[in-house]
Amino acid sequence: ANGVPLRFILSSGQASDIAHAQPLLDQVRIPGKPGRPRKRSRWLLADKGYDAEHLRHYCDRYRMQPVIPLRAMPRKPRPGLPRL
Numbered sequence: 001a002n003g004v005p006l007r008f009i010l011s012s013g014q015a016s017d018i019a020h021a022q023p024l025l026d027q028v029r030i031p032g033k034p035g036r037p038r039k040r041s042r043w044l045l046a047d048k049g050y051d052a053e054h055l056r057h058y059c060d061r062y063r064m065q066p067v068i069p070l071r072a073m074p075r076k077p078r079p080g081l082p083r084l
């Protein structure tokens with residue numbers, strides 16, 4: 001919206017940002033022409049903290065182009081989970 005935030009959510013400082021990404025994106029309404037407002041943007045700009053596979057799938061589902069830098073170090077798999 002030309003540099004103006006469309007929505008925001010306040011969370012505790014120790015909460016993970018990625019946990020609030022999808023609920024935040026679901027609340028967005030993009031102002032524009034008269035009529036029904038658009039719900040989805042064309043791009044999602046985010047920092048490395050939002051580099052998660054499920055968020056990229058969310059963007060694909062709603063035809064958004066994610067512009068998210070990849071993490072320098074990929075996450076280590078959790079012990080006990082099968083490796084793919």
